[in-house]
Amino acid sequence: MHAPGRYANLRRIQSLDPEVDFDQIVRLTARHEFPWDYVQGTGIAFMRDYGIPSIADLLDRTREFEDHGVKRYDDTILIGDEATLDGIDSPRSHAALRRLNRIHGHYDIPQDELAYVLATTIVGPVRWISAYGWRPLDPHELVAITRVTTRFGELMGIKDLPTTYDGYLTLLVDHERRHFAHTPASTRLAEASIRIAREVSPAPLWxxxxxxxxxxxxxxxxxxxxxxxxxxxxxxxxxxxxRLRGRLLRFAPPRRTPYAHRPTTYPSGHRLEDLGPTAMLEHLNGPVHRKGSHA
Structure with a gap:
């Protein structure tokens, strides 16, 4: 037994072509079917970056997590939203990716690290939903999520990206096998991220x-x-x-309205010009430098 209409979105997803309708499928999956799971899986995914010493060193040196943690958290989610809400190749998405490229352009980040970070953003949610979701992901969903992830990476100028979910999983596993190591910076970042999660969570969870x-x-x-x-x-x-939560959700009615992140940093709403490291905003909002802009 399950709630009436519980599988209506899944039937809709199965009727679509993931090679063409990927934006629509990802919206249904991430904002209707598994919104909470997607957020949790993405949160754990970001923490994987801290296990790579060179990434942890850079993130630790910026002090964004220590000094502007909740803004950093909100901005990361909001740039992802800006890139996907109207479709990955919409003008809104291209503007968001241009901004992300300008932020990254301040640092010397190797291609393999950018590709690894991108891989965490797909593997994290898929692993979480596989473990705790109320139903398994459909193959159409995996194809659509992969298409959007790869296009996101292409707009960041990352070369030779995988074209399948298994390709991203292999990329992530191989990179971690070669590079995962503990450093003091990784622990500082993890503890800072847990403090951020505490700040944006209801008090009973603290x-x-x-x-x-x-x-x-x-x-x-x-x-x-x-x-x-x-x-x-x-x-x-x-x-x-x-896992019990996932089983119980089978009896819940389907979500009627799409999930939207409510940023603590911007209670009255945000503009793209608000997003980015505080110390960098003046530069980011100055004249656009076309060099390094791939979107």
Whole structure:
């Protein structure tokens, strides 16, 4: 038994062509079918970046997580929203990706690291939904998510990207096998991110939030971030609770309105010009430098 209409979006997704209708499929998947799961999976995905010492060193040096953590969190989500809400090749998306390229242009980031970070943004949500979602992802969804991810990367100027989900998974696993290592910077960033999560979460969740966040990490990630091992019974309880939530959601009615991130930083709304590191805003909003702009 399940709620009436619970699988209506899935039937709609299965009727679409993921090679053509990828924007529509991703909107249904991320904003109607699995909005909470998508956010959680993306959050854990971003923490994987800290396990790569060169990425952790750069992020730690900028002090954005320490000094402007909630803005950094909001801006990351909002740039992703700007790039996908109207479609990955819409004028709105291209403007957002141009801005992201200008931000990244301030740093010397190797192509393989940009590709790895991109891979985390697809593997994280897919892994989370596979483990805790109320239904499995459909093959149409995997193809559509991959198409949007690859186009996002192309607009960032990243070369030779995978064209399948398995390709991104292989890229991520191989990069982590070669580079995952603990550094003091990785722990500082992880703890700062947990504090950010606490700031944007309801007060009743605060006491256990850090331990729950660690409990949903796989062992290589937890080790790379230098976070304390949680008791086995606690890890089982957290993961079992998340799986139970997924099963119960099968009986919930489908979401009627698309999920939208409500940024703490911009209670009255935001403009694209607001997004980016605080110290960089004046430069970002100055004359556009076409060099390095791929969108």
């Amino acid at each position: 006491p256990l939030l850090r331990r729950v966040t660690i409990a949903v990490m796989d062992e290589p990630l937890r080790t790379a971030l230098g976070l304390p091992r949680q008791p086995g019974w606690f890890v089982r309880a957290v993961r079992g609770g998340l």
